[in-house]
Amino acid sequence: MRFLRIPLVVAGGAALVLALGLFFQMPWAKNLWPLPDGRLSYAFMASILAGTAIPLIWIGLAREWGALVGYAFGFGGMYGAMALYAFLLYAEQNREPLLVYGCVTLALTVLCLLLLRGASRFPIVDARQAPRVVRLAFFMEVGVLVLVGSLLVAQIAILPWPLKPESSVMYGLVFFGMALYFSYALFKPEWHNSRGQLLGFLAYDLVLIGPLLGIFASPRPEYWLGLLAATAIVLCSGILAVYYLFVQKTTRLWMVVKPPEKTFGRGSHR
Numbered sequence: 702m703r704f705l706r707i708p709l710v711v712a713g714g715a716a717l718v719l720a721l722g723l724f725f726q727m728p729w730a731k732n733l734w735p736l737p738d739g740r741l742s743y744a745f746m747a748s749i750l751a752g753t754a755i756p757l758i759w760i761g762l763a764r765e766w767g768a769l770v771g772y773a774f775g776f777g778g779m780y781g782a783m784a785l786y787a788f789l790l791y792a793e794q795n796r797e798p799l800l801v802y803g804c805v806t807l808a809l810t811v812l813c814l815l816l817l818r819g820a821s822r823f824p825i826v827d828a829r830q831a832p833r834v835v836r837l838a839f840f841m842e843v844g845v846l847v848l849v850g851s852l853l854v855a856q857i858a859i860l861p862w863p864l865k866p867e868s869s870v871m872y873g874l875v876f877f878g879m880a881l882y883f884s885y886a887l888f889k890p891e892w893h894n895s896r897g898q899l900l901g902f903l904a905y906d907l908v909l910i911g912p913l914l915g916i917f918a919s920p921r922p923e924y925w926l927g928l929l930a931a932t933a934i935v936l937c938s939g940i941l942a943v944y945y946l947f948v949q950k951t952t953r954l955w956m957v958v959k960p961p962e963k964t965f966g967r968g969s970h971r
């Protein structure tokens with residue numbers, strides 16, 4: 702898996718460039734998204750891309766190949782669902798951008814499956830366990846992601862800005878993929894199975910917090926509750942990520958803490 706180090710960092714960097722393009726609504730970036738929508742929707746997709754890019758870069762730099770399993774599991778599920786939905790929309794609307802997007806996300810799904818298979822042979826190197834507070838937060842986050850994803854797929858307005866029906870469903874599938882990613886960290890509670898999620902969370906929060914706060918200048922009454930909830934979640938998750946990534950002594954270290962090697966007593970035989 703060592704040969705993946707540079708490709709992972711490059712792929713993460715490319716995702717960050719695309720995130721910047723969507724955030725600033727550059728034409729070349731907007732043309733890659735098959736469901737044209739408003740400014741806040743582009744900011745949301747930029748935050749998702751940033752959240753996928755940073756963990757990928759970290760995994761490549763840290764060479765923690767085992768952490769690719771949770772990443773590939775979560776985002777592979779997300780890309781697969783988005784590909785299927787894009788193909789269904791193409792069958793209904795016959796719009797070429799939907800076909801192209803479906804093919805791209807299908808290819809990403811296959812790539813995630815290959816990564817999942819290859820990375821599953823590598824255990825997590827870092828010996829630290831995820832703190833209980835982080836696991837509790839992830840448990841709550843999974844519940845929120847599944848709830849919001851379900852409401853979006855059902856095309857029930859929950860985000861604090863208007864959405865087209867197709868966009869609502871697609872964003873719901875994104876939330877389901879994120880739920881899978883966080884669920885894996887609960888199933889395998891090693892710290893390096895949680896660090897990627899927190900890094901992605903922080904990137905997502907940093908991109909989205911500005912646009913969310915901007916809505917407070919002229920909020921629409923029907924979106925007020927959703928705006929308060931979304932802002933509170935972003936702020937709380939950001940504080941959690943900053944504390945455990947950069948403040949808390951047992952988890953802020955960016956070195957890998959390996960388990961102690963087994964030693965043999967004087968009376969034992971090698």
